[in-house]
Amino acid sequence: MNRLLPLVCAYLSHHPIKSSVLLGCLTLTLYLPFTLYGLGARMQSALTERASQTPLLIGMRGSQLDLVLHGLYHRPETPGRLPQAVLETVRQGGIAKAIPLFNAHSAKGYPVVASSLDYFAWRQLSLAEGSLPMRLGDCVLGARVARELGLGPGDRLLTDTREFFDLAGRYPLKMRITGILAPSNPADDAAVLVDLRTGWLIEGIGHGHDLLDDNTEDGTLLEIRNGTYVGSPAVREFTEVTADNLSRFHFHGDPALFPLTAIIAWPGDERAETLLLGRFIADDSPYMAVRPLDVVRDLFERLLPIKRLLGIQNAFLAVVVFSLMTLVVSLSLRLRRDEFQTMQYMGCSRGTITLLWLSELSLLLLGALLLAIAAAAVTVWFGSEWLRLMIG
Amino acid sequence: MKRLTHSLFIALFIAAMVTFTACERRQSHAADTGFSVYVVNYPLYYFATRIGGDQVSVFFPAPGEVDPAEWIPEDRIIQRYQAADLIILNGADYAGWIKLVTLPESALVDASANIQDRLIEENELIHHSHGPHGEHTHGGTAFTVWLDPTLALEQARSIKMALSSALPQYAEQFEQRFIQLMEDLLALDSSIKAAVGNNAARPVFVSHPVYQYLEARYQLNAVSFHWEPDEMPTDAEWNELAHVLETHPARWMIWEDEPLPEIAARLQAAGVASVVFNPTFQSPAAGDFLSAMQANAEALKLVYQD
Known part of the structure; x- marks a missing residue:
């Protein structure tokens, strides 16, 4: 074998075009299924990793997938808004801990995710710079948002206006950036994280304005009705929370009705989980509780036929390439008939000639396998980041 | 051929490692050396100190010259509250700044949660201003709960329960100190009744x-x-x-x-x-x-x- 190998290498290098074509065909045949399998595995891992860290998601009854994508990946689609009172239903009896989420607005196109400080601990988010939000109007940027906008602690970020031509609508809020998150996961890297009350401030439930009292003399006080000071539209509303005007901010309405878009819940044990699910299981309940991992697994099961189709496609491709290769090899054998005959005249046995030919083919196959694995690994490496960004 | 097979095995192994390595970033928390409790007024500071003893460090960072009910802490103080293991609130809408700053919900303890039915609602809302700290409001829920020693006792009980839940290893000491405080508060109640x-x-x-x-x-x-x-x-x-x-x-x-x-x-x-x-x-x-x-x-x- 050791004596044959130099001959095999000499032959392959003497016919570079033919060897390259064969190597390329084989590599491509192997590359495609390897890459698809790798990307599929990576996507499944990315989706299930975050889902498995989130025991339960609670939201309005509707599409479970929308709720999971919204609660886990900050997607804007949501089955609807639920009142904050549901949070107490979840926590009732101390059977579960719960983190509220209100994700209904954006800033420079990035989702503004309003939650409690517990969200940072729950997702194990750490700060690369600055500090956590401290007061109303503060925000923390995900690593990607900070990088792409070129902003840092101390800078300001304006929320997006939803209704551009609604001149009487809510003002965008100029948020103070207090910190930048260290890179963690694509969903949080691409989000602007704020306190729940800041989310409600952006929503317009809360606001801050000049004081209206008995001493107001600039014409902005219209009347005092049942002890309530009614101001005119000319009352100056604050578009930014500062240390000086912080105390002027307040919320209107019943806090129990303030909106959330999802609740992350984690029950203490299996019994608590059953009890909690029981609170939302009734058909007439406007809310639902889902296990994100079940929803993601269900999604993959639904995608299984597509995966099978891809497998069949790969098999067809392999058959085509194999047929082509058989043709190329048989033509090559015919072309090399005189060469093999000369070798026989020189005393080479038929077995040695067959072994020589098989060695050439094996070397090509091995080379193709290695190249395909390396190319697939590189593609999966970069492609999975792209996939995670796409999911996140 | 052997060498080739060996190389192939290594290549496959590397590819598999590159492809299937999952990013698991669980971290273990080192044991804390201290347990910090932040409060929003002096009576809560007193109760937490009496019950917590040497097992906890109690902080009430409001400057002495301000009314803690109307105070708004600056950023560095808010950060200290955020880092606390427990934040004990008076409840009854006391310290409006709580609604204006970001605090970890899981650390919050409403000392008046178990006396909601005994809180006094006021119909009249009165805004007025005086002194260097500007306008403020009276009305809504009356908040000086601790001026009734029996309600102060319930606040102390809430603190004891929160501390025992957070530090179960010291629950017995907390209970003993709470009983002493209870006796003091009931004696105070008797003194005021007698007065x-x-x-x-x-x-x-x-x-x-x-x-x-x-x-x-x-x-x-x-x-x-x-x-x-x-x-x-x-x-x-x-x-x-x-x-x-x-x-x-x-x-x-x-x-x-x-x-x-x-x-x-x-x-x-x-x-x-x-x-x-x-x-x-x-x-x-x-x-x-x-x-x-x-x-x-x-x-x-x-x-x-x-």
Whole structure:
């Protein structure tokens, strides 16, 4: 074998075009299924990793997938808004801990995710710079948002206006950036994280304005009705929370009705989980509780036929390439008939000639396998980041 | 061929590692060396210190010269609250700044959560301003819960339960210290009851609407004003006093702090003497919550036993 190998290498290098074509065909045949399998595995891992860290998601009854994508990946689609009172239903009896989420607005196109400080601990988010939000109007940027906008602690970020031509609508809020998150996961890297009350401030439930009292003399006080000071539209509303005007901010309405878009819940044990699910299981309940991992697994099961189709496609491709290769090899054998005959005249046995030919083919196959694995690994490496960004 | 097979195996192994390595970033938390408790007023500081003993460090960072109910902490103080293991709130809408800053929900403990049905709702909302700290509001839910020692006891019980839940290894010590505090608070309740005696119906004035729980507990017949001890009332306010005196012949006005001598003199001229009942928003100049409240009980003797 050791004596044959130099001959095999000499032959392959003497016919570079033919060897390259064969190597390329084989590599491509192997590359495609390897890459698809790798990307599929990576996507499944990315989706299930975050889902498995989130025991339960609670939201309005509707599409479970929308709720999971919204609660886990900050997607804007949501089955609807639920009142904050549901949070107490979840926590009732101390059977579960719960983190509220209100994700209904954006800033420079990035989702503004309003939650409690517990969200940072729950997702194990750490700060690369600055500090956590401290007061109303503060925000923390995900690593990607900070990088792409070129902003840092101390800078300001304006929320997006939803209704551009609604001149009487809510003002965008100029948020103070207090910190930048260290890179963690694509969903949080691409989000602007704020306190729940800041989310409600952006929503317009809360606001801050000049004081209206008995001493107001600039014409902005219209009347005092049942002890309530009614101001005119000319009352100056604050578009930014500062240390000086912080105390002027307040919320209107019943806090129990303030909106959330999802609740992350984690029950203490299996019994608590059953009890909690029981609170939302009734058909007439406007809310639902889902296990994100079940929803993601269900999604993959639904995608299984597509995966099978891809497998069949790969098999067809392999058959085509194999047929082509058989043709190329048989033509090559015919072309090399005189060469093999000369070798026989020189005393080479038929077995040695067959072994020589098989060695050439094996070397090509091995080379193709290695190249395909390396190319697939590189593609999966970069492609999975792209996939995670796409999911996140 | 062997070498090739070997190379192939290594290549496959590397590819598999590259492809299937999952990013698992679980971290273990090192044991904390201390347990920090932050509170929003002095009575809670006193209760937490009494119950927590050496096992916890209690912090009440409001500057001594401000009313903690109207205070808004600066960023560096908020960060300290955020880093606390427990943040004990008074409840009853006390310290409005809680709604304006970001605190970890899981660390919050409402000391009045178990006495919601005993909280006093006020119909009238009064905005006014005085001193260097601007306008403020009275109304909504009365918040000086601790002025009723039996409610103070319930607040202390909430603190004990929160500490025992967070540090179960010290639950027994917390329980023992709570029992001592309970005895002190019940003794205080008896002292105030004794000071008031059977004269609870005697008409009195209170300078500020902060004594609602004291009035409710001991059924005091009090009319409340909005006077500040360091601000001479306006003529309209003096007229209002004279008017109220016609139907409510009080001989004493209970103050949060020593009134200006000229205010006390003018009141005295109207037949109303002044006495101080310190609501203990802040740490007393001497002694502690209990001694200040015992001094308050002594002051009430003047009102009800003269």
